[in-house]
Amino acid sequence: MVRVRYAPSPTGTLHIGGARTALFNFLFARHHQGTMVLRVEDTDQARLIPGSEAAMMEGLRSLGIVWDEGPDVGGAYGPYRQSERRDLYRRYLSQLEASGRAYRCYCTPAELEADRQRQRAQGLPPRYVGRCRSLTPADWAEREGLPYVLRLKVPSQGRTVVQDLIRGAVEFEHAVLDDFVLCKSDGTPVYNFAAAVDDYTMAISHVIRGEEHLSNTPKQILVSQALEFPLPAYAHVPMILAPDRSKLSKRHGATSVEEYRAQGILPEALVNYLLLLGWSPPEEREIMSLAEAIGWFDLARVQKTAAIYDLKKLEWMNGQYLRLLPIERVVDAVRPFLDARGIAVQAGPPLDQVVALTRERARTLVELAENLRFFYEPPQAYEAKGVAKYFEEPAVGERLERVAAALELLATWDHDALAQTFDRLAEELGLKRAQLIHPVRLAVTGRTVGPGLFELLAVLGPGETVHRVRRAAEAVLAGAVPIAD
RNA sequence: GGCCCCAUAGUCUAGAGGCCUAGGACGCCGGACCCUCAUUCCGGAAACAGCGGUUCGAAUCCGCUUGGGGCUACCA
Structure with a gap:
C-alpha cells in the first residue's frame, strides 16, 4: 500500500517548488492507487504565520491537488498537525532517553555559540562537542530544574546509507554528523525527529520531497533506527531555481501559486507547466491532463538536475489552455x-x-x-500609430460616414452580410477592401489589432457599431481625434 | 571551510555504449497564410562544461578539474 505525504510548514504561501513537490506526491499516490497525506509541520510556533495553513490548502486545491488524509479531512492516522502530536513525540522521546540512545544536554546557547566560534577559527566544521554526552541519569538528577535539550547519541563510527529512488545510494560518514537536537528545551520536538516519528506513525511508504532534504535524511534514518522503525523509501526531487540559478525567493518576482493566479495564469496551465519541471512524459507531447499525468507518472522519469522556471513557456502554455x-x-x-x-x-x-x-x-x-x-466600452481615444496610418488619409471622414450609412441600412447583421457590404462599398469608392476595414477597426475598437473585423462587428451589434463609426467620423472631420497613450 | 547532490542549446527536456551528421518544447530569426494582430503551418540559428581514461566504438561507464546547488540551528 503506497502512502505518501506532503508536509509543508505553514510559514508563508504555497511556493511553486512546494506545489511541484505536492504534485509529484499526488501523482505517485494516484498512479499506485495509494493514499496522499497532508501533514502540517508547525512545531516551531515562532515561525508560524496565521492563515498560512489555509492559504496553502487553498492553493493546492486550486491546482487540483487533493489529499485523502489531512488536518481538514481527518483520517485514521491523525492528528495531522505536528503541534497536536506532542504526546506522541514525548512517548518516543522518553523511550529514546530510557534506552540510552538520547541524552540530556545542558549546554547553554552561549556555550554552544562559543564552541562554534572556536571551531570556525580553527577551520573545523561546527559540530556539537559532546560535553554532555557521557552524563549519567545521576548527573541529570543533580541538575534537576535546569533547562536541557535532548540529543541523539550518533554512533561515531560507521556510515548511514540513504537508498534514494532517484539518486541511488548516498553515503554519509557518521564522523561528519553530530549529536543533533531532537527536542528543544521548551519541549518542542525538532524537525528531524518529528518527521521520522510521523513518517513511521503515519505509515508513510515513500517520502518524496525536495532535494534540500537529502542531507537531513541520514539524521532521520538514525532516529528511525534508534526507535527500531522500518524505513520508508526515499525520493529526493530536484529543486526549482530562480532564473539566476539561486534559490527561489520573493525578490525573483512571482514565486507563489497565488501570484500566478493574480497574473492571469490558469491553474490547469500552471500545473501542466510544473509537471514538466523535473519530469518528462514518455511521449513527446507536453500538453496533458492531470488524468494522463497520473497514468504516466513514474519516479524513474524524474530528473536529477535542478530546474529553472521559465515564465515565457508558462505563458505560452497558458495561451494553449486559453484556446483548449x-x-x-x-x-x-x-x-x-x-x-x-x-x-x-x-x-x-x-x-x-x-x-x-x-x-x-x-x-x-x-x-x-x-x-x-x-x-463593453467605446474607445475614448484612438491608438496613435493607427491614427497616423488610417485616419490621416484624405477623405477618411467621408469614407467612415459612408460606411455608417451603409451599415445602418443593413437588414441582416451577420458576418457574410457585413462582408458583402464592405465589398460593395469598396467597389463603389474605388478602394481596396482593406482601406475600409482598417479605419473602421480603429473607429470601433480604438486599436489596430484585434479579431477579424466582420466577426467583431457581428458580435458588437448594429447600434453600437454605427454609433462608434459616426463618432469617429465626426472626430476626423472636425480634425479633433483624441489620441491614446 | 566540511559533507552531499548535480552537469545535453538562453530555458525545460529525450537520450540508460553503436539506432546521434544528438530528438522534442518554449524563446529567438526568416517565410507562408490573412483585413491587422494572434493562431496555424513551413524553414533556420543554437547544446553533450573541460581534460584524462575504459572500449573496436562514448552524450551515455570511471577518474580528476571546473561550475552550479543543497545541508552544516534549541528552522523546516
Missing part, C-alpha cells in the same frame, strides 16, 4: 479580471461570444480582459 479549455471555463476564469477592471459585461454582447473571438490572441487572463474591453 471549454469556452465556459475560460469565461468563468476571466470574470474576476473583468470585475477588477470595472468592465461591465451585462450591458454588452454575450461574454462567451466575445471570449471566443479574443481568446486566441491572449496569453494570460489579464491580457484577455484588456483585449475584450472594447466590446
Whole structure:
C-alpha cells in the first residue's frame, strides 16, 4: 500500500517548488492507487504565520491537488498537525532517553555559540562537542530544574546509507554528523525527529520531497533506527531555481501559486507547466491532463538536475489552455479580471461570444480582459500609430460616414452580410477592401489589432457599431481625434 | 571551510555504449497564410562544461578539474 505525504510548514504561501513537490506526491499516490497525506509541520510556533495553513490548502486545491488524509479531512492516522502530536513525540522521546540512545544536554546557547566560534577559527566544521554526552541519569538528577535539550547519541563510527529512488545510494560518514537536537528545551520536538516519528506513525511508504532534504535524511534514518522503525523509501526531487540559478525567493518576482493566479495564469496551465519541471512524459507531447499525468507518472522519469522556471513557456502554455479549455471555463476564469477592471459585461454582447473571438490572441487572463474591453466600452481615444496610418488619409471622414450609412441600412447583421457590404462599398469608392476595414477597426475598437473585423462587428451589434463609426467620423472631420497613450 | 547532490542549446527536456551528421518544447530569426494582430503551418540559428581514461566504438561507464546547488540551528 503506497502512502505518501506532503508536509509543508505553514510559514508563508504555497511556493511553486512546494506545489511541484505536492504534485509529484499526488501523482505517485494516484498512479499506485495509494493514499496522499497532508501533514502540517508547525512545531516551531515562532515561525508560524496565521492563515498560512489555509492559504496553502487553498492553493493546492486550486491546482487540483487533493489529499485523502489531512488536518481538514481527518483520517485514521491523525492528528495531522505536528503541534497536536506532542504526546506522541514525548512517548518516543522518553523511550529514546530510557534506552540510552538520547541524552540530556545542558549546554547553554552561549556555550554552544562559543564552541562554534572556536571551531570556525580553527577551520573545523561546527559540530556539537559532546560535553554532555557521557552524563549519567545521576548527573541529570543533580541538575534537576535546569533547562536541557535532548540529543541523539550518533554512533561515531560507521556510515548511514540513504537508498534514494532517484539518486541511488548516498553515503554519509557518521564522523561528519553530530549529536543533533531532537527536542528543544521548551519541549518542542525538532524537525528531524518529528518527521521520522510521523513518517513511521503515519505509515508513510515513500517520502518524496525536495532535494534540500537529502542531507537531513541520514539524521532521520538514525532516529528511525534508534526507535527500531522500518524505513520508508526515499525520493529526493530536484529543486526549482530562480532564473539566476539561486534559490527561489520573493525578490525573483512571482514565486507563489497565488501570484500566478493574480497574473492571469490558469491553474490547469500552471500545473501542466510544473509537471514538466523535473519530469518528462514518455511521449513527446507536453500538453496533458492531470488524468494522463497520473497514468504516466513514474519516479524513474524524474530528473536529477535542478530546474529553472521559465515564465515565457508558462505563458505560452497558458495561451494553449486559453484556446483548449471549454469556452465556459475560460469565461468563468476571466470574470474576476473583468470585475477588477470595472468592465461591465451585462450591458454588452454575450461574454462567451466575445471570449471566443479574443481568446486566441491572449496569453494570460489579464491580457484577455484588456483585449475584450472594447466590446463593453467605446474607445475614448484612438491608438496613435493607427491614427497616423488610417485616419490621416484624405477623405477618411467621408469614407467612415459612408460606411455608417451603409451599415445602418443593413437588414441582416451577420458576418457574410457585413462582408458583402464592405465589398460593395469598396467597389463603389474605388478602394481596396482593406482601406475600409482598417479605419473602421480603429473607429470601433480604438486599436489596430484585434479579431477579424466582420466577426467583431457581428458580435458588437448594429447600434453600437454605427454609433462608434459616426463618432469617429465626426472626430476626423472636425480634425479633433483624441489620441491614446 | 566540511559533507552531499548535480552537469545535453538562453530555458525545460529525450537520450540508460553503436539506432546521434544528438530528438522534442518554449524563446529567438526568416517565410507562408490573412483585413491587422494572434493562431496555424513551413524553414533556420543554437547544446553533450573541460581534460584524462575504459572500449573496436562514448552524450551515455570511471577518474580528476571546473561550475552550479543543497545541508552544516534549541528552522523546516
